[in-house]
Amino acid sequence: MSTVDFASVNRKSILYGIIILVFAIFTIRLFQMQVINHEMYDEKSAGNSIKPIEQIPLRGVFYDRNLNVLVDNIPAYTLRITPAYYDTSLNKVLDKVLGVNPGFVQLILKRNQIYSKYIPIRVRRGIDFSIVSWLEENSEFLPGVDYVVEMQRGYPFGVMGSHLFGYTKEISAQQLEKEKDYYKPGDYVGHNGIEKQYEKDLRGEKGFHYVLVDSRRREIGRYKDGEKDKESIKGRDLVLSIDGDVQKVVEEEMRGKKGAVVAIEPSTGEILALVSSPEYDLNQFSYITSKDFLEELYSDPDKPLFNRATMSLKPPGSTYKILAAIAALDMGVITPSTTIYCGGGFTFGRFFKCHGSHGAVNVIHAIEKSCNTFFYQLIYKIGLDKYKEYALKFGFNQKTGIDIGEEAAGFIPDETYYKKLYGENWPRSIMASLGIGQGEVSVTPLQLAKYVALIANDGKSFRPHIVKGYLDNKTGNIIPYKFEKIDLNIRKEAFDIVKEGMFLVVQGAGTATHLRNPDYHISGKTGTAQNPHGKDHALFIGFAPSENPTIAVVVVVENVGFGGTHAAPIAKKMMDAYLLKDKLKNKKPTEIQPVIAGAQVED
Known part of the structure; x- marks a missing residue:
């Protein structure tokens, strides 16, 4: 055999070997796919013809402490477009049917073009039934257009609660990027208040119904008769600590005023009512919020979106005298029999005026008469740093951690602050104003409410909170949430003495x-916070019944004058609504006597 013939035979052998090897590989691969891994590929093949339809769960509702429904779900219709099947020439038709500005539908589609064209886009929520009827009548001419029944928030009890509840709105692109494992374009999420802070409890678990589709993704039937479907699970129903009746009374009393009211159950830290006034209508946020309404809210000089209960910072005025008294008594720098002479004021560098000439007064009567002179001098006995130490004990100069999110920390000055501001030889006369809750001291109404609740309950309570727990869907029992316990470790005798003074205030x-x-005793303290930009702010803190407090309140009314005249009567009506609930319900409206402020009461 020649060399050429041998080379030819060699090449043929190699070629045959390659062919046999390739055939063997294909045979083994086909065996793996059809015999060994056939179940996996069956599932993948089925996946190409199965369309999951997302089932949005019902959002959890809000109950008050008496199990009245405050926030509920109300059925509403939503128009959707699935871009894969939609004819954009219908844009103008839908704009007209929806009664929106030309280009509205096109804009919605453009915003969502980054997502899969098979994901339905929510175009308009809360559409009228007349539009639904039109969609039904013309469905064959509207490829890719449909509607679903979804839920919007409703408020059946008549409580506004705008700064309590918050509202839901369509998820932003930024939020969607962070939480795309759960949310899809067009989903609604909690915004502000309880809706935001308890979003994961309220949203529930999504379900999926699986349907078979053809090559054009048209539905042709249920997949395995629904055996693989997963039903959605409703979100948790929250039980709030709010008393709906008390909240209603406060909202009515604060209508037309600027300010904030907070009521707390002293022993538990549970918020019974929280109102920031002016409020805004949450119904406007249930679905499509009009541009005009939003512009009106944002431009309103009274700032209704601003939560004055947790964010507004003001001097506490004479309500803060109780703190100085407790600190001095607990430290032992004064006793109940210690007296300070008031001749109408106090001189330290300059003259600090008192609103009376009270003579020699002890701490109890200094609280009763709201004697400025006593507290001007008391802060020098305590010392500035100790003064701040006790303020921190009560939770000032820091956030309370309330479970509705946004709040301000406030500010309490100390020596370090004044040294930075003025140098080592800072003017000590500044301290006098701090003793009566003026100067650089700034607090929120919520902080004052926590403060008076701790006074009422001898320095023990829990972190202020609005949600008590949730209802177990199976048993109907309330599953409580846990909140941090507070114990100031201040001598009970100090609280007993200041509470005697607060009792005498009323x-x-x-x-x-x-x-x-005639029904119960109230203990309290009025205050008037100086306002360089207009009329002073009226304040009142108090609790009742004095002998066994079950409600502690703070009322702040802006730009009206004295606390005794403008804030205290609102506190009384709130206490009546809570303590005399059954008695007031049985009375005719003409039998309910109004609280008459009478002559203006200074401080």
Whole structure:
């Protein structure tokens, strides 16, 4: 055999070997796919012809402490477009049917073009039934257009609660990027308040119904008769600590005013009512919020979107005198019998005026009469750093951690602050104003409410909170959430003494005697916070019944004058609504006597 013939035979052998090897590989691969891994590929093949239809769960509802429904779900219709099947020439038709500006539908589609064309886009929520009827009648001419029944928020009890509840709105692109494992374009999420803070509890678990589709993705039937379907699970129903009746009363009393009201159950830290006024209508946020409404909200000089209860910072005025008294008594720098002479004011570098000439007064009567002179001098006995130490104990100069999110920390000055501001020889006369809650001291109404609740309950309570727990869907039992316990470790005797003074503010010859009533005793303290930009702010803190407090309140009314005149009567009506609930319900409206402020009461 020649060399050429041998080479030819060699090449043929190699070629045959390659062919046999390739055939063997294909045979083995086909065996793997059809015999060994056939189940996996069956599932993948089925996946190409199965369309999951997302089932949005019902959002959890809100109950008040008496299990009245405050926030509910109301059925509403939503128009959707699935871009894969939609004819964009219908844009103008839908714009006209929806009654929106030309280009609205096109804009919605453009915003969502980054997502899969097979994902339905929510175009308009809360459409009228007349539009639904039109969609039904013309469905064969509207490829890719459909509607679904979804839920919007409703408020059946008549409580506004705009700064409590918050609202839901369509998820933003930024949020979607962070939480795309759960949310899809067009989903609604909690915004502000409880809706935001408890979003994961409220949203529930999505379900999926699987349908068979043809090559054009048209539905042709249920997949395995629904055996693989997963039903959605409703979100948790939250039980709030709010008393709906008390909340209603406060909202009515604050209508037309600027300010904030907070009520707390002293022993638990549960918020019974929280109102920031002015409020805004949450119904406007249930689905499509009009541009005009939003512009009106944002441009309103009274700032209704601003939560004054948790964010507004003001001097606490004379309500802060109680803190100085507790600190001095707990430290032992004064006793109940210690007296300070008031001749109408106090001189330290300059003259600091008192609103009376009270003579020699002890701490109890200094609280009763709201004697400035006593507290001007008391802060020098305490010392500035100790003063701040006790303020921190009560939770000032820091956020309370309330479960509705946004809040301000406030500010309490100390020596370090003044040294930075003025140098080592800072003017000590500044301290006098701090003793009566003026100067650089700034607090929120919520902080004051926590403060008076701790006074009422001898320095023990829990972190202020609005949600008590959730209802177990199976048993109907309330599953409580846990909140941090607070114990100030301050001597009970100090609280007993200041509470005697607060009792006399109302029941003695103090600045809120017009709150006396035959049904229960109120203890309190009025205050007037100076305002360089207009009328002073009126404040009142108090609790009732004095002997066994179950409600502690703070009322702040802006730009009206004295606390005893403008804030204290609102507190009384709130306490009546809580403590005399059954009695007031059985009375005719003409039998309910209004609280008359009478002559203006200073401080």
